[in-house]
Amino acid sequence: DTAVSQTPKYLVTQMGNDKSIKCEQNLGHDTMYWYKQDSKKFLKIMFSYNNKELIINETVPNRFSPKSPDKAHLNLHINSLELGDSAVYFCASSKYRDRGLETQYFGPGTRLLVL
C-alpha cells in the first residue's frame, strides 16, 4: 500500500491556468507538508498543516493555496500559473510535530511544467 500518494504525477499546463495537486497519506500522521524542488534539486518548505491547522506558511505567492479537508489529505491549488512555478512538488507527512523528532515520509512528487 502506498503510504503517501500524490496526483497527478505529471502536470503540463499553459501559463495563466489554475491547477490542483492532491495528496493523501494512510499512515495516520498528524502533520503534512508541501515542498517545492527546483531544477537544482533544492527542496524548500512551502506549507505545513498539523491536525488540519496551518502551522508553516513560507513566503510563497498567494497564488498558492493549501487546503486540508482532514488529517489524511492536503491539497495544493495554484492560480494563474507562471513559468517559474515549473518544479517538482512533494507532499510529505510525519507522525507528530513534537519539535525536533520527526521523520518525514515523502510522496513520489508531482512534476509540474508550465508552458
Added chain:
Amino acid sequence: SQQGEEDPQALSIQEGENATMNCSYKTSINNLQWYRQNSGRGLVHLILIRSNEREKHSGRLRVTLDTSKKSSSLLITASRAADTASYFCATDEAGGFKTIFGAGTRLFVKA
C-alpha cells in the same frame, strides 16, 4: 546561503569504496536527519541523529554530529551501484517548526 549545506555537491566513486558526505548548518538544532532521493522519486529517510548524540549507525551507514562545529557527516561503507542517488541533510531549528533541507550531494557509484 542555506541551513544544511552539503559538501561535496557531487561525488563519483567505484563500487566497494566508501563515500563520505558532509553537512554544515548555522543555527542550533534539535536533530539532524539524512535522506536519500533516487532519480525521479521522493525522499526516503535514512537516519536521524539527535543534538545530544555524536554518532549513529544503521547498516552500512554511519552518521556523526559535531554540534560545536555545526556539522555532520554521512559515511556509506562498501558502496553499491544501488547507492547512486542524491543525499540530503535536514535540520530542525531549535525552537522552530521548520525542517530545512540542504541542496544535496549527488553520489554516483560506478559498477
